Amino acid sequence: MKSLKSIKNWTLTKSLKNNNFSFKRNYVLRFVPSLLLTNAFKSISSWKNYKPTPLLKLDKLQKNIISSATAGNHGRSVAWGAKRLGLKCKIFVSQYVSDTRVKEIKKFGAEVIRVKGDYENSLNECKKLSKKNNWKIVQDVSTKDYKLVPQLTMAGYSIMIKEISKQTNQYITHIFLQAGVGGMAAGVVTGVAKYFKRIPKIIIVEPDRADCVLQSIKHNKLKKIKIKKESIMGGMSCNEMSYIPWQILKKTSNCCVSVSDRNIAKTVAMLKDKKLSKNSIIGGECSAPGIISLVGVCNDTKIKKIIELNENSNVLVIGCEGNADVKLYKQLLSKGRK
Ligand SMILES: Cc1ncc(COP(=O)(O)O)c(C=O)c1O
Numbered sequence: 001m002k003s004l005k006s007i008k009n010w011t012l013t014k015s016l017k018n019n020n021f022s023f024k025r026n027y028v029l030r031f032v033p034s035l036l037l038t039n040a041f042k043s044i045s046s047w048k049n050y051k052p053t054p055l056l057k058l059d060k061l062q063k064n065i066i067s068s069a070t071a072g073n074h075g076r077s078v079a080w081g082a083k084r085l086g087l088k089c090k091i092f093v094s095q096y097v098s099d100t101r102v103k104e105i106k107k108f109g110a111e112v113i114r115v116k117g118d119y120e121n122s123l124n125e126c127k128k129l130s131k132k133n134n135w136k137i138v139q140d141v142s143t144k145d146y147k148l149v150p151q152l153t154m155a156g157y158s159i160m161i162k163e164i165s166k167q168t169n170q171y172i173t174h175i176f177l178q179a180g181v182g183g184m185a186a187g188v189v190t191g192v193a194k195y196f197k198r199i200p201k202i203i204i205v206e207p208d209r210a211d212c213v214l215q216s217i218k219h220n221k222l223k224k225i226k227i228k229k230e231s232i233m234g235g236m237s238c239n240e241m242s243y244i245p246w247q248i249l250k251k252t253s254n255c256c257v258s259v260s261d262r263n264i265a266k267t268v269a270m271l272k273d274k275k276l277s278k279n280s281i282i283g284g285e286c287s288a289p290g291i292i293s294l295v296g297v298c299n300d301t302k303i304k305k306i307i308e309l310n311e312n313s314n315v316l317v318i319g320c321e322g323n324a325d326v327k328l329y330k331q332l333l334s335k336g337r338k
Contacts, residue, residue: 004060004275006266012296013208014258015303018217023202023252028193031244032154032186037194040155041162052163058291058317061276066294066315073235073324074140074153076101079110081138090135092126094119096230096237100327118227120239140183142244150183150244157187158194160318165195173313174201176290179213180238182245184320189252200316201307204249204256205293207231212241213249214256222246232261232328235286235321255307257293264288268329269336271319284329287319 029037044050058066075091082089089110093102094117102112113129115122123141130137142150164172175192177185185204192199204213209231215223224240231237241249267288271281276291294317297303309315323329 004270007295008299010263010292010295010299012257012293012300012303013260014211014214014256015297015300016214016218016256017303017306018250018253018255020217020220020250021252021254023193023199025193025199028190028248028252031247032151032158032190034194036151036155037158037162037190040152041159044156044159052166053160055164055167056277056279056281058276059278060274061291061295066298066313073101073321075110076105076108076324078138079105079108082110083108090129092122092129094122096234098234098325098328100325104324118230118239119237141181141242142183144243147244150242154183154187154190154244157184158191161188161191161195164316170314171198172196172200172316174203174307174309175316175318176203176205176293177318178205178233178236178286178289178320179241179245179249180210180236181240181242182213182249183242184318185213185253186242186245186248188318189248193252201254201309202249202252203293203297203307204253205289206256206258207233207236207289208258208260210237210239211256211258212239213253214258216241216246217250217253217256220250232264232332233286233289234325236289255303257296257303259289259292259296263292265332265336267291267336268332272333273337281319282322282329283319284321284324285332286321290317290319 079089079091090113091105091110092113092115094115105112115125138149140150140153177188179185206213209229210227212225215225222241227239264285270276271283274280297309
């Protein structure tokens, strides 16, 4: 594999400053109340096998530009939860979800229903059949009329910030947050509002083929976009933001950036092969774009200045996926090592 010198050429596809930025803790915690966050931590940290997400230093990357890392996937976690509670579970997936991911979901005893078309089609089919059969939907996308489960999901994401605040006393100046519908990013922001003493700059990261947050911030309204071709970052390939995340991120994100699929494989391999840190880190396709964006910002004087990123910055990058799709992970590793 090429040395870290090659990252000097990594670029962002788009970057956008949020002109409506105004981070107010009370505003954020109006959408996901503080008590939900407290209860989420109490409940999840008491689960058997609970382990806090480790905060790792990407010290080798730091020398070359700068951070830190953590795993998810909604359908799989719902299937896991259903098994734990002894409940029947049906997971709707689009045609783009790989067979490997489907197998992993089935391992928890869930029935997987494949729907032709994209994520939105699978969501619509889920809503239609659930209404018809009186099934309970556990969906992480909120609308004006469907808020509680997404709020609880976001409260779950906030735990990462609680865990991080226990592992470092250093002030974090910037957080790079991957977004699909924005739930993970907004959930982390609620954690920041509750647990961090000082508010870092929030940078939202998306695939350039699915930049619905960037477009919504740009137009200052929820924008539905057309995905012409699916990104390799499958979990982030969403065409419209979730309602509550939009309310939160429209005020709390300092800037939005988008990146192509080009450097995903390389970054996955670099993480695994200790090119970025002392530790070997297993990070899948959705764990890489935060790092790529950080490098991209460092290579872009204008946006770097806008978000005040410099040698004194202490940047947090959250990698929220391990080798969830084992087959794809192996392919990326092999491609990235060439
Ligand atoms: C690994 C991973 N990262 C990021 C995201 C994006 O999260 P959200 O859709 O809540 O923005 C997802 C969504 O499924 C994911 O699976």
